[in-house]
């Protein structure tokens with residue numbers, strides 16, 4: 268009998284999962300429906316470049332349904348809740364879908380209103396975010412008119428999407444203000460809730476070295492409690508203050524709101540806790556989560572969704588065939604970190620191995636944890652790969668789901 | 681593996697002083713652990729958080745982050761910082777005798 272797989276969300280993770288599954292199954296064997304609330308697929312890694320005029324906003328947006336292979340049903344609707352006992356997804360406008368297998372791929376949502384004052388006076392005038400398209404465009408206009416002062420880049424609290432993006436923003440800001448000839452009039456500060464520039468020690472050391480080298484001040488263990496837009500202050504919960512003329516804040520993130528309205532589906536923050544290696548829900552064998560929606564100790568990144576996708580599609584096949592799942596997702600993450608001046612560095616890691624120096628994907632390859640022009644070209648090439656390899660659910664040549672050990676130099680901090 | 685002595689009992693801890701074996705912790709150790717963190721008196725509100733940390737650890741295998749604590753413990757993030765000024769998630773984990781919270785990546 269034909270099975271119905273329902274994929275919630277048609278962003279990076281939902282699209283690539285549906286496309287992989289479509290290739291695995293004949294249409295008579297299995298029906299695939301993908302649900303999303305809007306039709307605009309934004310290439311989110313491009314948001315980083317918009318404020319600096321390095322990417323055109325309209326160039327980052329494509330049609331969602333057109334990224335899906337033939338034979339996938341696309342349903343445009345806002346999800347209201349999932350009834351796990353009835354294997355049913357309910358839509359906000361009424362109507363529902365039942366499923367044999369559910370894939371939650373509804374990503375992470377920005378929650379700026381959860382921080383006191385963040386969306387109050389000054390929001391959109393001197394307090395911005397570049398984490399969504401309208402915010403990135405507003406910030407671009409603000410930067411065009413900025414002629415000096417204190418610029419603060421802040422991450423409110425974790426988890427956030429692509430935790431290196433705020434650092435990249437700081438590096439690019441340094442480059443941008445130099446190019447405009449006003450760097451000597453700009454005080455740049457990076458303010459993070461972490462105890463270093465990054466979560467993992469070896470990379471944290473390299474990245475804080477880069478911040479220092481670029482004259483960007485680093486303020487650590489600062490958990491954002493309040494934004495005073497009028498007074499130009501960020502205030503932490505332990506009552507420290509950082510003054511700004513222009514603040515770029517990455518707001519709190521949570522899972523999609525419907526997760527909270529679906530008893531038994533998600534955790535306190537609306538993310539869906541799944542087995543870190545199989546991506547299966549602990550209490551519901553026919554429910555899986557992938558990408559930013561998953562509550563995993565992995566980065567919320569497109570590369571993660573890609574590596575997860577391979578394991579997930581395979582495991583859904585095994586689940587439908589009544590076979591035990593493969594616990595093979597290892598937490599593999601791969602991120603290019605743009606550092607300005609046409610350079611980038613590359614980090615590659617998993618649940619067990621922190622980002623290390625060396626080369627990727629093997630002893631001969633791109634340098635890891637080290638700035639190079641080749642990595643900058645890699646970052647730019649990622650956009651093409653995103654639309655033409657990641658979303659269609661194809662493998663990247665020479666790069667598998669499992670993190671390559673080869674080429675990494677183990678060092679001790 | 682370093683050890684530390686609380687309530688006359690030697691217990692294994694990590695380099696930063698977090699318990700590595702939460703079962704070795706007793707309520708009688710909490711006072712001294714708190715004083716080491718600059719907290720002279722543990723009030724009932726502190727205990728609410730400490731007990732919550734331990735039950736979350738038992739259920740999930742890691743202590744919650746400040747944000748999750750603020751949403752679920754019944755104590756707001758603001759008050760958490762008043763109770764544990766040096767950082768609620770880490771300080772409360774230390775006093776509650778559970779390993780350092782893994783946090784996020």
Ligand SMILES: Cc1cc2nc3c(=O)[nH]c(=O)nc-3n(C[C@H](O)[C@H](O)[C@H](O)COP(=O)(O)OP(=O)(O)OC[C@H]3O[C@@H](n4cnc5c(N)ncnc54)[C@H](O)[C@@H]3O)c2cc1C
Pocket residue numbers: 275276277278279280281302303304305310311312313314315344345346347372373374375397398399428429432523524525557558559560567568569570571572601602603
């Ligand atoms: C500024 C920035 C820079 C980044 N840079 C990089 C990078 O360099 N490299 C990298 O690998 N990753 C990067 N990322 C992260 C990457 O974009 C995300 O991790 C990735 O897009 C996650 O895919 P996803 O499918 O899980 O979520 P998304 O792509 O966000 O998709 C979620 C989908 O669910 C839909 N949805 C949500 N709620 C509902 C509902 N109630 N009803 C119906 N539909 C709903 C949304 O409309 C959306 O289409 C960056 C992200 C940002 C913000």
